[in-house]
Amino acid sequence: MPFGYHGSYLRIDVTGGGAEHVALPETVLRQFIGGSGLGVRLLLDEGAAHAEPLAPEAPLVFAFSPLVGSPLTTSAKFAVVSKSPLTERINDSLASSGFAIAGKGCGCDAIVLVGRAPELSVLIIDEADSDAGGQRTKVRLESAAKYRGATCRETEAGLKAELGAGYRVASIGPAGENSVRYATISHDGRHAGRGGSGAVLGSKNIKAIALRGTQRTAWAHPTELTALSRSLSKRSFGPATAKYRELGTATNLLTFNRFGALPTRNFQSGTFEEAANISPEQLTATRSKTRKSCMACTIGCEHIYGNGKTGVRVEYESLFALGSLCGIGNSDAVLRASERCDELGLDTISTGGTIAFAMECVERGWLDEPWLRFGSGDALLRAIDMIGAREGLGNLLAEGSRRAAHKIGNNSIAIAPQVKGLEIPGYEPRALQTMALGFAVGARGADHNRSGAYEVDFSEKVDRRHVTLDAVRHAIDTEDRAALMDSMIICKFLRGVFTDFYSETAEMLRNVTGWDVNADELRETAKRIVSAKRQFNLLAGWTPAEDTLPDRILSTPLPNDSEATLSRERLDGLVAEYHRQRGW
């Protein structure tokens, strides 16, 4: 077995609580590494593409990586991989911190859950109670009845108090219990956010997973790894990460507004007249602020703003989705909405996208909910609570904008802000057209974490509002890099510090595993992982017609920027070229 791995995954059937270690061949580990890549491979092996996402037999994978537990900055990460209940396609969402270290410390490289517990339960995995050989990790289920309806934070705090501080807890909020199709899994204040992994865990009647484990894996070249880690940490303090350290991702807000790329009022505009009110520059001027890091991270991107008695972690995607996209410029309302999504365990992007879509449907007279208006913070907060509880209109909106549009009719699907069912993040596709391609072809739907094509739009490589086929190779490159980073796993906020990405990541992997891996091999690995996601989607029923954008984007120019138009014909050409270059 290579260094950096345990060489097995823990497969748990929560129906009865049975668990077994299943060997992972070294060839599989070298081909898929860990994280998203390993998770997709395990799902393919389990035949998950054919399962109904919320059925007991649908597997849910928590995948770690060879880098977890190493001194490499940002490496304490895990991927949650399943078939998405929102898109019915592959879904991999990532989160950080101690859960990754404790999970790998349980003596496995991944945990695969199947089945359905007889009652709402906490799954407890305790390496300390296992047998001496580490072959039988102790797994048990305990009733979670007292945590029913509890927020993510309450559940995590309660279980740590109950079980002991040595445990690390990932949990779902009420949204996950109620099968909201974009419910999250939360750990340490962060979320495996997109695509509804929280609903999958909830469908298994698992409110939380509590882990305790301290098994470590050895490194092949510890001296070299330590030196490399020091170098990487030092570089992570430099200008390449200053944006995340000093202002956080929220600083995108005014920048994107300046470029007409800030989605506003359900993608009816690319500029928001009240953007300054909810910008981090304004929040900093009027509120207390603290910073926080994930475990084993030297960047510290979390900026937490005071909001009454509590602090709210503010990210660009939450500000955009719950602010400009819903036409809301009241920072109190936007911060409270973000906090409420965290409590309920809701993906802020899909929440904001679905509510903004409903607001426009009300405006157009397609939905008889007159209280739900653009610009109303009270309406936003009311809608969020209704979604979390699946009450009234919330039961419809809990399905996401695509399913809601099919029920509302009136061809409202044309204005539903989604690709493959996943709501579009805060990058206006008409103003950022390489990103538009990235959204259209994304395996998990419209996504800014699996395609970093926006980087290309903010460069000299393309004319962002008139992209040509030359943009395709750049979009593919960002997608490949993301696939590798999500499998290694390292934080994407580090990407600016690399001068030779594939060579430097190969060096990391060599020092941890002892493999003679080089840049060319990792380029192939990245493509293999992207192809595996496509393979999953093909098995799940993907058709070429899914690789597109909503009609609105392809038929209506942005109101204040006549240059920002993207015709269906041009997008289709880009998508066809993407498929050709992929060899698909």
Place this chain on the structure above:
Amino acid sequence: MILQHFWGANLSLISLVPCYHQFRVGRMHVEFLGVPRQRAGVSEIEVQADTLGQLLGLLSARIPSFSELITVDRLHSALVANLNGERFISDPQTPLRQNDSVLILSADAGG
């Protein structure tokens, strides 16, 4: 958005330009976004420069907190410049015209 004008810098920058240039160089806006704005302490200034390289040299000389972000006449790779919100530019010889807006922002647009 409140636009602050760095008039003191502007006057000093003009004085850095060779006299014969003063008959033909354009007067343009520099907008700072995100981290560059935080470093500059203002959202916008006006300068006079013939080229992007000349403009960056002036900024480096006049705003001390920018010095680590500019090497002679080029931006650090963590930053990018954009002309009039339309195209991104890096060649120091890129000509600038009167009333142009040069935007300076973080290269990493991720979120």
